[in-house]
Structure formats: C-alpha cells, structure tokens
Amino acid sequence: MKFKSLLICLLISKFIYSQSSNKVDSRIDLLVDYIGVVYEGLDFSNFIYIGINRQKLYYVKEDSLINIYDVSTALNGAGNTLQSFKTPIGLHEVSEKIGNDMPIGASFKHKHYTGQVLEILLDSSSNDSINDAITTRILTLKGLEKGLNVGSYKFDTKNRGIYIHGTTEEGLIGKPASHGCIRMRNAEVIELFNAVNVGCKVVILDN
Numbered sequence: 001m002k003f004k005s006l007l008i009c010l011l012i013s014k015f016i017y018s019q020s021s022n023k024v025d026s027r028i029d030l031l032v033d034y035i036g037v038v039y040e041g042l043d044f045s046n047f048i049y050i051g052i053n054r055q056k057l058y059y060v061k062e063d064s065l066i067n068i069y070d071v072s073t074a075l076n077g078a079g080n081t082l083q084s085f086k087t088p089i090g091l092h093e094v095s096e097k098i099g100n101d102m103p104i105g106a107s108f109k110h111k112h113y114t115g116q117v118l119e120i121l122l123d124s125s126s127n128d129s130i131n132d133a134i135t136t137r138i139l140t141l142k143g144l145e146k147g148l149n150v151g152s153y154k155f156d157t158k159n160r161g162i163y164i165h166g167t168t169e170e171g172l173i174g175k176p177a178s179h180g181c182i183r184m185r186n187a188e189v190i191e192l193f194n195a196v197n198v199g200c201k202v203v204i205l206d207n
Contacts, residue, residue, distance in 0.1 A: 009036075032063055035203070039091060039144075047201040048094075048164075048192075050182055052078050052087055054207065055174050055180065057164075059192060069192065070174040072167070072183040077176070078206035080148060081083040085179045088157045090149045092202040095142035095158060097193060104186045105168070108134045120186060122205045123171040136166030136186040137193040141202060164202075166187060 033046050045059040050071065057069040078088030098111050118133055141164065143149025143157035153159050164185040169177060169201040182204075184192065195203055 016077070018132070019099040020158060029128040030061055032060070039201075042144075042201060043199070046199055047203065050202065050204045051207045052089075052176075052205065055176070057192075061195075062123065064167070067186050069184055071172050072169075072175060072177040074178050074180045075176045076180075078126070078204075080143075082144070082154050082156075082160055087180055087182065087204065088143065088149050088160070088162055089176070089184070089204050089206055090143060090154075092141045092143050092149065092157055092194055092204060094139045094164075094198055094200045094202060096138070096140040097141065097196075097198055099136060099193070102136060103167070104136050104190070105134055108165075109139060111138060118168050121169050121171050132181075133168045134163065134165045134181070135168055139164040139187045139189075139193060139196070144201075164192070 024043055024075065032044055035047075036042075046059070047059065049058040050056070050073070051058070052073050053075065055071055057071045059069075060067045073087040074085055074086045076090050077087070080088040080090070096111070099106060099108065099113070102113060105117040105120055107114045107118050118135055120135075141157050141162045149155060149157040160180065162181055165180045166189040167173070167178075167200060169183070169184040170185050173183065
C-alpha cells in the first residue's frame with residue numbers, strides 16, 4: 001500500500017512540476033494510465049488530486065488539468081483514524097453533493113442547511129466560536145481502499161464525516177487549519193461542485 005502511494009505521488013509530482021500556464025505535458029497521460037492500472041476498472045476520465053503538503057487541489061478532466069485550487073487540510077496533518085482530526089489519505093470518491101443553489105456562507109450542520117448565512121473572514125484570524133463551520137457547498141467523501149479508509153468504523157472516511165466544503169475562514173486557506181476536512185474558498189467550492197459528479201474519484205496524498 002505504501003509503495004503504491006509512493007509511486008502515485010512521484011508521478012503526480014512530475015506532472016505538476018512540468019505544468020506551464022495550467023497546461024500539462026504528456027506526463028499527465030502517464031499519470032492517468034498508471035492510476036488506471038493501479039485502480040483497474042475505475043473511471044478516471046475526471047478526478048481530483050489533493051496534495052496535503054502543498055495544500056493544493058488539482059482537478060483533472062479528460063487528461064487535462066482544468067484548475068488548481070488552494071485548500072486547507074487538517075491542522076493535525078494526515079491520518080485515517082477516527083477522532084484524530086486528521087485528513088485521510090488514499091483513494092476516495094464523491095458520494096454526495098449537498099447545497100446546490102445555497103447562498104455563499106450558507107451554514108450546514110450534519111449535512112443540513114441551518115438557515116443561517118455566516119460571515120466570511122478574509123484575514124488570517126480564526127473564529128473558534130463557529131467550530132470549524134461548513135459553508136456554501138459540500139462534497140462528501142467515501143473511502144475506496146479497504147483496510148486504509150474503508151472497512152472499519154475506526155478509520156472509515158465516510159463514518160468520520162470528511163468533506164470538501166466551503167469555510168468561513170478563507171484567510172486561512174493555503175495552510176493546514178481544518179479538523180480533518182478539505183476546506184476551499186466559497187466561490188471556488190461552488191465552481192468545483194458544479195464541475196464534478198457523484199462518483200468522481202479523489203486521490204489524497206500526504207506528499
């Protein structure tokens with residue numbers, strides 16, 4: 001498992017560092033081909049790659065790099081254990097899309113709109129009173145690697161409630177700050193939400 005993740009990480013690193021003006025060379029073909037072999041039978045016509053060390057999210061569609069977004073993953077780093085407050089690694093997929101047509105700042109608890117629209121903080125301060133608020137859009141994640149992020153309540157990504165979502169703390173985007181989820185700027189999570197479908201594969205690595 002570690003060897004497989006290392007190979008994927010090396011290939012992704014090569015294609016990322018070869019890009020210019022959001023265009024990638026033939027290394028993206030190698031990446032897509034390799035992932036297709038490692039995860040045989042799965043659809044990688046479009047996928048999301050999240051690099052925890054870089055605090056970046058890459059959206060790839062039909063062998064082209066569509067966009068790169070700054071994100072915030074867990075303040076506690078990478079890890080798959082329940083109540084670790086860490087961001088899980090490995091292969092996942094988008095299992096639900098929640099919040100379509102909600103306004104920017106719409107607040108969610110337990111995946112339901114609370115009726116509140118929260119203020120978005122653009123400075124680097126943290127608002128502990130809103131307790132890692134989930135805003136605007138939610139892409140819930142489901143683990144696909146048995147023994148790593150699915151198969152036991154203790155390390156199951158879906159049971160842990162790990163999402164890609166908007167945040168009130170936009171000023172902290174670009175550095176670790178969350179309780180385990182992947183935070184995005186609100187306008188950008190709307191853009192990603194509109195671009196991907198349920199079932200879109202998500203590869204998360206502590207690169």
